[in-house]
Amino acid sequence: MIVHLHTAVSEAQASQIAAQIQALYFHDGQRYVLVTGAKDNSLEGVDSRLLEGHWIMDSDIQLASRKYMPQKRTVRIGDGITIGGDTDHTMMITGPCSVESLEQIEVCAQLCVEQGVKMLRAGAYKPRTSPYSFQGMGLEGLRLLDRMREKYQLKVITEVRDATHVEDVIAFADVIQIGAKAMYDQGILRRCASAGKPVLLKRGFGATLQEFVQAAEFMLSGGNSDIVLCERGIRTFETKTRFTLDLCGVAYLKEFTNLPVILDPSHAMGYAYGVADLARACTAMGVDGLLIESHPNPKVAKSDASQQLDHAEFRALMQSLHPIAAAVGRKMI
């Protein structure tokens, strides 16, 4: 159940009521909001004069549900850039899998500028499954991204792999990316809830849609309303492709949740040859953004070599996306 308290209710009062009904609470900019796990009305004993309204929800998808907030949330990145809401924008985000060097990331940043892309992606901490392969440049990678932001006025999105560097990522990123393997990490989710920055939450490849949105609830109920969902492929029995991009799931998320949705066809496919086709499919679904891995020279990439587009391929892709976005009443930015 979600409860809106009157705007005049103080934090002390909110805190007391929250304790009374075993609720989490946060201030949404206008009033204190309480959320409990109760599936029926549990407001007995609460002074009704303090209450503005309440929603009895039928699942633990609460703040993210369109039954609570029917319109899609607008996530503000800064400098007038937004994702979702009623912008009718599909935001392109591109860059390499990993920051590898100043030269490499600078070429990537220049591609963004050339193509009108506003947000640069690259990993500094890589969630590799083997301890014996490249693990990312770490803090040095974050600093290189920072230089790109300054020099080219790009927004930077980069991934939290685990809690050891969550503070560094929060400090350096414009949008914090919580990687698929960290999606269930309550420590990271709770920390990002109070980070004061937008978060792009990737779906765990073994996570149900229910669990995915519930992970977002950890942050929404901690007071961070700037959450973007990112579908990046789920693990199925099919092995010819790396993962299976779940566009049926995206249709579900668009229908039932109020969170913007961004798609990552690069990780889903795992092979560059299919990425452009999938990106076109995603664009035609009218999603709020795309995350496309591109690299000046994928063959020598230190991670995910097989799935990154080279820059010529990326330019061709961008050109093909504009008319599709237009065909569904959107604008590719």
Place this chain on the structure above:
Amino acid sequence: MIVHLHTAVSEAQASQIAAQIQALYFHDGQRYVLVTGAKDNSLEGVDSRLLEGHWIMDSDIQLASRKYMPQKRTVRIGDGITIGGDTDHTMMITGPCSVESLEQIEVCAQLCVEQGVKMLRAGAYKPRTSPYSFQGMGLEGLRLLDRMREKYQLKVITEVRDATHVEDVIAFADVIQIGAKAMYDQGILRRCASAGKPVLLKRGFGATLQEFVQAAEFMLSGGNSDIVLCERGIRTFETKTRFTLDLCGVAYLKEFTNLPVILDPSHAMGYAYGVADLARACTAMGVDGLLIESHPNPKVAKSDASQQLDHAEFRALMQSLHPIAAAVGRKMI
């Protein structure tokens, strides 16, 4: 290995060579073609003067492989209607899940005519999982479809559920649909190989892409080259949607096989609310066709009530697909 014999080689000779190298064989319109399971050259002892060429293939995807035939196959339905090849057409196929009555199927046929759709789909034999639910109208259903063909000059596609009625479906259909649950059925595959009619082969929802294309090989190697693949969703751990439409798999099929690909987002999604979005995504991928379930009144449908579009929804969908098809250089017919 695929072997082309010289055009002058007789069936008797072809048959003899086939026996010698343990091959299947058929005539492809120009010459006899032999196919064996051998992954290396096994032509020792065969008179080389009878041979025109051969391809050593690295998997049991042979005749369907672009390594054998690089260009996409053209499937001829009749009356100048084709699927695939270099038509740059995306063919819409629509109609109800089941034929339920003359009145119902006639309204559906009229929708096709109105919207310029050339092919009507509907099931007469329904592969239900429960013996206690509606199993289809059977032969009477086929006869109603036949009347629609005559009256409205529509092509008819309908499903073989099992072998008990395969002859009836072959007799009545313009395109024989082999349903997902029959995809592995060698009896049906072999019968359809010699049916003299095009076949739309649906992917089993538990079948790998490898197995899916191998099922097509049963028909290609039996001499039927008019095979269309249909992805209709695979079974995964996600249960909020009925199946998961595998567009990564479609990218694979487009890249590595020479067979036209049609998509069925209705069965994948299982809910009408997501079908239009998915159909738009499929169209932007540049596939060869779409199979969309529509019904004059889905609420009273005897099967798949939740996923069928009503006719107003279908009209709106069609309108939205034309500009997307145009944006990817295709035409929706």
Place this chain on the structure above:
Amino acid sequence: MIVHLHTAVSEAQASQIAAQIQALYFHDGQRYVLVTGAKDNSLEGVDSRLLEGHWIMDSDIQLASRKYMPQKRTVRIGDGITIGGDTDHTMMITGPCSVESLEQIEVCAQLCVEQGVKMLRAGAYKPRTSPYSFQGMGLEGLRLLDRMREKYQLKVITEVRDATHVEDVIAFADVIQIGAKAMYDQGILRRCASAGKPVLLKRGFGATLQEFVQAAEFMLSGGNSDIVLCERGIRTFETKTRFTLDLCGVAYLKEFTNLPVILDPSHAMGYAYGVADLARACTAMGVDGLLIESHPNPKVAKSDASQQLDHAEFRALMQSLHPIAAAVGRKMI
């Protein structure tokens, strides 16, 4: 809903009532039994004097449910051999993947005799995924199995791959095996319902437990009560093993259905090294039987070479199973 009519009710009357309430019906040896898809009482208008009792069921698992028949069914093979019921027997069934020759199958039959195994398994029609590999000996294979039955007094179980040979398998087998890929085939299920012989129904590797038991319902509601379920592994994301043996599912089947359950660890594992360990696990679960592939010389087997035990391995396995069966109060036969 299941309805028992009074024992005196004639077939003509049963048929009429069935038509009235849209039910399937059969005679269970004592009375006519009607089954409908209705989830509530739909007997209005039926003369209550003709009714003996009824069960309102909450799913389409009806005749197979313990809510209808609480005790486990006894399946009679003939000559006093039974599976399930209260026998507390775990029946071993073994033999090669495919009948390959008289010599091969005879050595297998002799192994059965030596080890006290009463039932010989071997396929004559192989459901291969590639048209270019060995497809089985067909009718000749059935005849070889027939000779083994005669010569060694063994019961024979062999697989229906598709409808083209269902009559032959029915004629030659003591137990008809419906293979995993044919599990959804209503034509085969309905034919086997009236075959007058026991059926071992394998779970499709992409089939839910619900669908698996519903496939059994097709036969139970057609009057064949001698149905044994066989779990043989489901397809998951894991590829180090061929399939994943679903023992959680077996626990479900034992708890909620009244059908005997046999396990096939050979196909699940796909590699001989794990079969013995899994067979021991299955035995400790107290199941009604095991299906183990064994071959005199697996290295030269024409199908499933990697997963068949050689005869020395099979003997060692049998020896290890007896004490485990005893430890759970059963007897391995």
Place this chain on the structure above:
Amino acid sequence: MIVHLHTAVSEAQASQIAAQIQALYFHDGQRYVLVTGAKDNSLEGVDSRLLEGHWIMDSDIQLASRKYMPQKRTVRIGDGITIGGDTDHTMMITGPCSVESLEQIEVCAQLCVEQGVKMLRAGAYKPRTSPYSFQGMGLEGLRLLDRMREKYQLKVITEVRDATHVEDVIAFADVIQIGAKAMYDQGILRRCASAGKPVLLKRGFGATLQEFVQAAEFMLSGGNSDIVLCERGIRTFETKTRFTLDLCGVAYLKEFTNLPVILDPSHAMGYAYGVADLARACTAMGVDGLLIESHPNPKVAKSDASQQLDHAEFRALMQSLHPIAAAVGRKMI
């Protein structure tokens, strides 16, 4: 590649060689061991007099592979208690899902003492998917477990959910459990590598066997050789049970890795009715231990109420396991 340096080689030298060949290194009690991601010999330039031996491995399963260390590792818990190795023990570990109160955990500890169980399990930090449900008692829970250890001389195993409390769990646990949702967390894996305590690593329910063992490699290559693998069910399309216990995977782990394997049928099944049957199956596979959730009164449990055995059920289970363990040449402790 794994490299053993001579026992006389100092850390300074080991560190230098590791840098030279881009290796991780640790001391295994006898000598420094280096591990690199190289799949071929990359020792060029290394003084061969410093080398004792090396193993060129074909995958990133290296230290855990039987190709490196053929015998199963012995994990020492303290006080003479060991898991794995050649003990032929199957170690029972039981207790409630969550510590809920002193009274509750004390009854559980007493059950352990009564049944000869040496290790008590219970969670203090619960990895719930919803922020609105019970999240565990936290540090207070750890303190209650500590009291049980002191009072009843039990070993305690409890779970790290995320990095915020990893130090507390390391301080209080005898065996650190890394939960399924944290399996990919490199921060936690690396911290536990140097924790000086044994670790039970649960398989992520969406993780392949390859990734599972690679997660263990993070700890082995960090110098912690006391790693136990725990299979607890994977996520598949089947929803009648909570997860699917992957015993085929266990057969793989036993064959190819040198790590002890413990099974958790409680989480796999998700329902108490199937746990005893599955525990018997696991025992017959000859695994190194079992993790069984039991609770004095499951109906009122604050988490996982449906799957915990009550104490009477647990006693009956233990009694049934002893003869099965004996039948496979092991002893249940």
